[in-house]
Amino acid sequence: MTIALLVAVVVFTCLFGFLNGFRDASNAVGLTVRTRALTPSIAVVLAAVFNVIGTVTSAWLLDYFGGQWLTAPSGTRGLVVLLATVVGASLWNVYLWWRGYPSSSTHALVGGLVGATLAEVIRGQAFQHGLADLLWLQVWLPLLVSPLLAFGAAFFLTSFTTWIARHSQPSQAHATLRAAQSVGTAAVAFGHGLQDGQRIIAVLVVAAIGNQGDWAGVPGWIVTLAALALGLGTLAGGWRVTYTLSHRLIRTDPLRGFVSQLVTTLMLFFGALWLRWPLSTTHTVAASILGAGSNQGYAAIHRRLLTRLVAFWIATPLATALLGLVLALALDPLVR
Template identity: 40%
Template sequence: MEVALAIFVVALALGFDYTNGFHDAANAIATSVSTRALTPRAALIMAAVMNFAGALLGTDVAETIATSIVHLTDARPHEQLTVVLCALVGAITWNLITWWLGLPSSSTHALIGGLVGAGLAGGLSIYGSAIIEKVVLPMIFSPLVGFTLAFALMVGLLWVIKSAAPAPTMRRFRVAQTVSAAAMALGHGLQDAQKTMGVIVMALAAVGWATPGQIPLWVKLAAAGAISAGTYSGGWRIMRTLGRKIIELDPARGFVAESVSATVLYVNAFVLHAPISTTHTITSAIMGVGATKRLSAVRWGVAKNIAIAWVLTIPAAALVAAMFTWLLGPLLG
């Protein structure tokens, strides 16, 4: 029973990874597509390849998910698997709801909310201090850093190019966006695919097939492949929101937003080992570069709806995961 459940949980985790790919594909390519730096198909192919490469660059974020959210080691194997299963159900449910509504919410926070909700409903303890340090604080500061840094860099860039001819300057930034979009997609794979790796290791460790903190190569390849496949399938609803509904971007602003977002992702993955939201980071950077036109250029009504989705993500995913834990726990136990 536990072996079959572990296999099912691994498959479901890869399904979540796939939804993460098409849900968050817009993060990497919406700005490049909206400024016509890349065609949609070329952008999707590039993002899929870079997501795959990014997923293989490290394991620190995966280890944080596997060992610093829910305390599983004292629970019985079927209880551990039930918690992971219901956490994934909560995260996938929220991903699909926000994808349908076209809201760029966080797959990262949906997964973390699912783990917290399922863990508490299953009678397990959570690592409160680690969650505050590695989830809550980055959740607050990453968008603020993204907005502020993007705004400041865009102001400086506008001053540098103020005397340049507009048409050739924008052409150069379209070329530069190819690089910045690739960097953003690499950061997305580095962050988001690792979270699925962490969940898979949690399931494998429950039945003695892996050790927390050690990611088998096949897990890395499977997670990288699933998120790349999801990315290639596209996320057009969310892409329209990020690329056009918040603000109409030009190539220079798109380049700055992507570059800032990629930098924030790399710092958190390699230095802080924090599982931050690529969605929050790129959205706040887009708002930052947009505000350099004038504050009214940003469609704050759309931004407000996005912010509401951000606030609701963790508690909504936690609630769904908790409900499934209460329903499935007695059946699987």
């Protein structure tokens, strides 16, 4: 039974990674395709390649990042917790993709982990301390801070970029900014792999090795599975979410697309490499798009869509916690 559970955790974690790349491809390619800086096919291939590179890099840096945020009981019970976590997060991600709403896969994963861990408490296991800190540091604090920072930075940087390009012909400025957006696509995809790739690797390490796994020496097969899952998902491309970000949410142009990608890249690298914050690529991209797009006379924000989007961001950890709780309790007979 233990082997079967381990295989199930690996399979569903790879599925979660595939869905992560599938849904979050829009973060890297949405604006680039919208402003015609790259064709859709070239954009997704570029994003997939740099997602893979970012995932491999995150494996090298995992000892620096630390995987201590992810803990599970030892043995079969730990595998059940991890299985409920990734299945719950995957189900929620599929639902939001179907609705066309971008949301954080990291928050879905953390919410599922908290719910599955609480199921252990209901079954009479010892309460795991640190759950409140996990939710605060991994979900609520980044959710409160990163969208506000991204919105404000993009809003003011748009004015600065417009001032720099004030003497350029619009056609010339747009051509230059479209070229810069191509680089921005690669940078955002690399930052996404750096942030989300480490989470997929961490789940696989805890499942296969345990909480005391050597974060400095992650097995090559784990890195390969995580990179392939994220890369193949990006190649598939979740165009429903892309359409929401690049067309439905707000109007944009090459200048504002460039500013949004610049802010997203800086925040992902700043958060991942300096603060070691689990910043959500989705939240950062969406907020920076809104910030850059709001700095124009015809912003035309889709306010009802924005309200629903924020509501789903808040609901994500709560919904996946409930799913993780229910799934862990349903899987309880496997460990009796």
